[in-house]
Amino acid sequence: MKKSLPLSDIKSVLEDRGLDQNEVQNVLVEDARTGLTVETLKKAIQNNLFYVQGKYPEIATRNDYYMALAYAVRDRILQRWVASVKQYLQEKHRIVSYLSAEYLLGPHLANNLINLGIYKETEQATKELGISLDWLIEKEVEPGLGNGGLGRLAACYMDSLATLEVPAIGYGIRYQFGIFEQDIRDGWQVEDTDNWLRRGNPWEIARRELSYDVKLGGYLQHYTDRDGKFRSKWIPELTVKGVAYDTPILGYKVNTTNTLRLWKSEAPRSFDFQSFNAGDYNFAVNQKIVCENLSKVLYPNDETLNGKKLRLQQQYFFVSCSLQDMIGIHLRQGEKIEDFQSTFSVQLNDTHPAVAIAEMMRLLLDEHDLDWSTAWRVTSRTFAYTNHTLLPEALEKWDLELFQSVLPRHLEIIYEINRRFLDEVTVRVYGDPEKIRSLSLIGEGPRKYIKMANLACVGSYAINGVAALHTELLKKTVLKDFYALYPEKFSNKTNGVTPRRWMVLSNPKLTELISSKIGDGWIKHLEELSGLEKFADDPDFQKQWMDVKLEMKKNLARKIKNRTGIDVNPESMFDIQVKRIHEYKRQHLNILHVITLYNRIKQNPEIDIVPRTFVFAGKAAPGYKLAKLMIKLINSVGDIVNNDPDVKDRLKVVFYPNYNVTNAQKIYPAADLSEQISTAGKEASGTGNMKLSMNGALTIGTLDGANVEIRECVGEENFFLFGLTAEEVARIKSEGYNPYGYYQNNAELKLAMDQISSGYFSHLDDTVFKDLVKSLLYDDQFLLFADYQSYIECQDKVDVAYRDKVKWAKMSILNTARMGKFSSDRSIQEYCEDIWKVKSVPVSLNGN
Known part of the structure; x- marks a missing residue:
């Protein structure tokens, strides 16, 4: 990447080249906008503070300085962004289009400084201005555009696409409000508004001129056109305008800067002047309110019919805007609509954007007048589908009547896709009615429904899972009939995470230590971490490694004290489970282990156990009552354990509120033990397991998701394995699983459950956890009791291993190295190689 000369040297150099005074001034202005030196960065911050924020230092707020710095960094990215877009379009490269309902990006500022390679320069520039860079970084509010692994994966993939210099554009929704801010009151999760845009967003650029109309509701008119073709005309009940907001996504130390294009919903006409003049002030702005609801909040509560309807409208809204945008880009390059797939390869990130297949057909048939066969050829060569779940309830299904009320034309198209598809299937499976029902896009029952995963499978040229085990289970279970029909479509693409955010940014001390031994090439080529293996037995390196870990634990301990008021011992083992709260992820198995250790201490106060700090974090969906009960249980157990004098600080339980990227970056580097304890066969992949291992945590886990591959890579001896396999889970369920029998026959489990049930952890109120206890004793879908004893015994092995500091340090180093x-x-x-068939396109900047 080209570095700028200091301003003090530029003028004389330019004058020596024969430039006149005006030309010199133009170059100086350009350098002030794009220069990467301490001097130019200082000047840029000062200029933005004055000319953008309208402030001078004596009255500038912390947010003013943050915005001034953010705009200075964005200016330096814009040069690369414009060059990238220009080169992609001029040279007509195939572009990857990533459709995702979520992008859990995390804060931009520090990540962009690292990718630009100017973190230290910026730190010095702000220091010379009398402000702290860390102080400004902490001011940034992270974008509320995602919730869990799906959105975090999309963000990692956008980072890697840019770093690998692959032309790409990510499409999604510009949610005004994130899912929610989580607070804990009396042990319960309380949801508050995540108004992440309240102070503005310096990273985005509104493209007001770039907007598309999206139809919703209404009815169809059928007619025969002048050529004798049967046509459908969609008369919508409502038309919404989608306006583009673009955010640059910069690669690591490359010029490539891709686009994240998010759509904001607006009314085509936001104000009814006639109604206002007539005194009907509410009706005058009613359409504005209705239309803006579509991009108002991430994942509206869909327990109600209106909530479900809004979610379907959201999905269709961003898909329609995105496809119209892609078609516009394609046609402006002088290409034929029949060759759309030569310009874009569109990846569906789970089933949320699967309606894109029907929308693409509608656009090609109704707007671009293609015949069915040609339209289907284009569509089926455009889309690829990533499946992220094995849970049948997570494979989206839409009630047919609801779907028809929102998208009547799309229902008609889906019926036609299904008719043609089932004609093919009937021949190939020789009339097997059960298989035909399984493959059909329409589900039968008391109420018919549309199976979005089936639509994605039929309309995509590639289907992939996200971990080796997950992909194999897809082939054998939820998508087995599609695999039998189209085995060539299926492949595995194990998830990954970006080391730029999850190591370099989150754990700078560890990054510095690693680079001091093997150089910094690993940041772009993570396989080079294997060079650490030769230091795994080095006592000096082990000490340095564990010193970094202790420093990260001290940092987290301070955060925990500030956030929760709980004092924790950094010398204790930090036992971490941070992820979305869900029964299949089994946070309640973890807390049963805490209760078991607590009871052992109560029964023998002098017992010798390794001191542990248990850290939980994660959000429960607002309507998920059992998940919210799990949070309450964790906090209630913590209230007892943390304050019992018999425990003597050997156990501490912390629930860290409002888990998001910002907080995750503080937690991962401090972890000693990574809890990956989901029921085997339920987790598609997981990415938290990867982030924790990269930062030197050892994993206790089942053979589920990417745990299987992590264990293969780090070595069985460096992984604490427990529990049933996916095959054993299936067998036990088929034979008739009786959780109550496990409860009756295990004394430690029975004591723990009886304490929860009796109100021991809830001020003797035996009703608080009644529903949670009932679900575990009589309806344990995730075999928690079946895995309990294996888990406890495995945790005892962890206790033994942690006592051997030399062995633990070696295991930790090897986890990162592998x-x-x-x-x-x-x-x-x-x-890129197997599905999209695209290659890197290095971007030139000013001819370099």
Whole structure:
């Protein structure tokens, strides 16, 4: 990457080249906008503070300085962004289009400084201005555009696409409000508004001129056109305008800067002047309110019919805007609509954007007048589908009547896709009615429904899972009939995470230590971490490694004290489970282990156990009552354990509120033990397991998702394995699983459950956890009791291993050293080679 000369040297150099005074001034202005030196950065911050924020230092707020710095960094990215877009379009490269309902990006500022390679320069520039860079970084509010692994994966993939210099554009929704801010009151999760845009967003650029109309509701008119073709005309009840907001996504130390294009919903006419003049002030702005609801909040509560309807409208809204935008880009390059797939390869990130297949057909048939066969050829060569779940309830299904009320034309198209598809299927499976029902896009029952995963499978040229085990289970279970029909479509693409955010940014001390031994090439080529293996037995390196870990634990301990008021011992083992709260992820198995240790201490106060700090974090969906009960249980157990004098600080339980990217970056580097304890066969992949291992945490886990591959890579001896396999889970369920029998026959389990049930942890109120106890004793879908004893015994092995500091340090180093496979760069490279068929396109900047 080209570095700028200091301003003090530029003028004389330019004058020596024969430039006149005006030309010199133009170059100086350009350098002030794009220069990467301490001097130019200082000047840029000062200029933005005055000319953009309208402030001078004596009255400038912390947010003013943050915005001034953010705009200075964005200016330097814009030069690369414009060059990238220009080169892609001029040279007509195939572009990857990533459709995702979520992008859990995390804060931009520090990540962009690292990718630009100017973190230290910026730190010095702000220091010379009398402000702290850390102080400004902490001011940034992270974008509320995602919730969990799906959105975080999309963000990692956008980072890797840019770093690998692959032309790409991510499409999604510009949610005004994130899912929610989580607070804990009296142990319960309380949801508050996540108004992440309240102070503005300096990273985005509104493209007001770039907007598309999206139809919703209404009815169809059928007619025969002048050529004798049967046509459908959609008369919508409502038309919404989607306006583009673009955010640059910069690669690591490359010029490539891709686009994240998010759509904001607006009314085509936001104010009814006639109604206002007539005194009907509410009706005058009613359409504005209705239309803006579509991009108002991430994942509206869909327990109600209106909530379900809004969610379907959201999905269709961003898909329609995105496809119209892609078609516009394609046609402006002088290409024929029949060759759309030569310009874009569109990846569906789970089933949320699967309606894109029907929308693409509608656009080609109704707007661009293609015949069915040609339209289907284009569509089926455009889309690829990533499946992210094995849970049948998570494979989206839409009630047919609801779907018809929102998208009547699309229902008609889906019926036609299904008719043609089932004609093919009937021949190939020789009339097997059960298989035909399984493959059909329409589900039968008391109420018919549309199976979005089936639509995605039929309309995509490639289907992939996100971990080796997950993909194999897809082939054998939820998508087995599609695999039998189209085995050539299926492949595995194990997830990965970006080391730039999850190591370099989150754990700078560890990054510095690693680079001092093996150089910094690993940041772009994570497999180079294997060079650490030769230091795994080095006592000096082990000490340095564990000193960094202790420093990260001290940092987290301070955060925990400030956030929760709980004092924790940094010398204790930090036992971490941070992820979305869900029964299949089994946070309640973890807390049963805490209760078991607590009871052992109560029964023998002098017992010798390794001191542990248990850290939980994660959000429960607002309507998920059992998940919210699990949070309450964790906090209630913590209230007892943390304050019992018999425990003597040997156990501490912390629930860290409002888990998001910002907080995750503080937690991962401090972890000693990574809890990956989901029921085997339920987790598609997981990415938290990767981030924790990269930062030197040892994993206790089942053979589920990417745990299987992590264990293969780090070595069985460096992984604490427990529990049933996916095959054993299936067998036990088929034979008739009786959780009550496990409860009756295990004394420690029975004592723990009886304490929860009796109100021991809830001020003797035996009703608080009644529903949670009932679900575990009589309806344990996730075999928690079946895995309990194996888990407890495995945790006892962890206790023994942690006592051997030399062995633990070696295991920790090897965990990091062997995580090269789990970079999102590797994942994206596989997508590029096997699915998208695209190559890197290095971007030139000013001819360099």
